[in-house]
Amino acid sequence: MACAGSEGPATDGFPGAAGVVHDLGNLIQIAASAVNIIGRSARAGPDSALEPILARARTALERASALVRQTNVRSEPALELPAPEELQSVAACVDEIRSLISSICEPDIRLSIDLPTELPPVRCNRIALQSAVLNLVTNARDALPKGGSIVIGGRTVADDPSAEALELSVADDGAGMTPETLQRACTPYFTTKADGRGTGLGLAMVRRFTQEAGGRVELASTPGAGTVVTLRLPSAA
Numbered sequence: 001m002a003c004a005g006s007e008g009p010a011t012d013g014f015p016g017a018a019g020v021v022h023d024l025g026n027l028i029q030i031a032a033s034a035v036n037i038i039g040r041s042a043r044a045g046p047d048s049a050l051e052p053i054l055a056r057a058r059t060a061l062e063r064a065s066a067l068v069r070q071t072n073v074r075s076e077p078a079l080e081l082p083a084p085e086e087l088q089s090v091a092a093c094v095d096e097i098r099s100l101i102s103s104i105c106e107p108d109i110r111l112s113i114d115l116p117t118e119l120p121p122v123r124c125n126r127i128a129l130q131s132a133v134l135n136l137v138t139n140a141r142d143a144l145p146k147g148g149s150i151v152i153g154g155r156t157v158a159d160d161p162s163a164e165a166l167e168l169s170v171a172d173d174g175a176g177m178t179p180e181t182l183q184r185a186c187t188p189y190f191t192t193k194a195d196g197r198g199t200g201l202g203l204a205m206v207r208r209f210t211q212e213a214g215g216r217v218e219l220a221s222t223p224g225a226g227t228v229v230t231l232r233l234p235s236a237a
Contacts, residue, residue, distance in 0.1 A: 001219055002049050002218055003219055012090065018222075021075070021133050022169065023134075026131075026134055026138055026202075027130060028064050029132075029138065030103050031060070031061055031105070034103050035054055035057050038050070038054060039051075039101070055108065085123050085124055086123065086124075087122070087236050088124055088126050089119070089121055090166060091117045091131070093126055093130055094113060094115055096119065096130065097130050099154075101113070104141055105137070108139070108146070108147030109141060109148060110148070110149040111149075112149065113151075115152065115154040115168075116155075116229040120156060120164060120166055120235040120236065121237060122166055122213060122235045122236055123214070123234075124233065125209075125212075125235040128209045128212070131209070133152070133170070135206050136170035136202075138202065139202050139227075140171075140172035142200065143175045143176070143227060144172055144173075147186065148173045148174050149231070151170070152169070153168075153169050154166060163234065165215070165232050165234055165235055166234075166235050167231070167233075168230070168231045170231075171227070172226050172227055173225065174227065175223070175226075176224055176226050177227060186206075186217065186219075188201060206229070206231070214233070215233040217230070218230040218232060
């Protein structure tokens with residue numbers, strides 16, 4: 001199904017400042033994951049000289065995360081920075097953040113990235129595209145508390161008889177969503193995550209990016225069988 005509200009203006013009712021803060025929250029999570037991985041390594045045991053440094057880093061990240069949550073609650077719509085659009089290779093954009101994507105996933109999550117380099121370019125903002133992918137991978141990870149798989153894929157499809165489109169998808173085999181949840185999944189501030197874990201802005205931001213790039217978001221999900229989020233973007237070839 002198409003993401004609710006995926007047609008029409010991308011800015012209707014969307015809180016710009018809150019969206020930026022949401023992305024900052026995702027980056028804080030990535031940094032926290034990296035600190036935890038270092039902390040679990042053999043060189044960083046309880047008696048390690050690194051432990052006091054890691055403890056300070058954890059404290060700083062926890063405080064930053066708390067500030068992000070407070071700002072999300074209080075934020076109001078604001079003017080946004082311009083987003084320059086250029087021809088982008090989706091495969092190259094994702095490859096730039098491959099290490100960030102990997103750091104999001106826990107060790108019991110199998111990550112697969114299958115993006116052929118010959119995919120046609122799309123016209124969009126590079127940072128916005130990368131943020132959309134990070135948001136989708138973060139959501140997929142949260143749907144896999146006991147582990148599982150995440151697959152990032154891409155292909156070219158015929159959008160109509162005279163044009164091509166590129167489909168970028170992120171699929172997981174996690175908890176999935178009910179039809180009722182699926183209907184509201186892209187609504188700003190709607191979340192099924194526990195308090196403090198979700199802002200309800202991830203899919204809304206993905207929808208906004210896709211609209212601004214001239215495309216649409218499609219969701220497919222089955223409770224207990226996982227979710228596939230597909231960004232259908234017009235080819236600029």
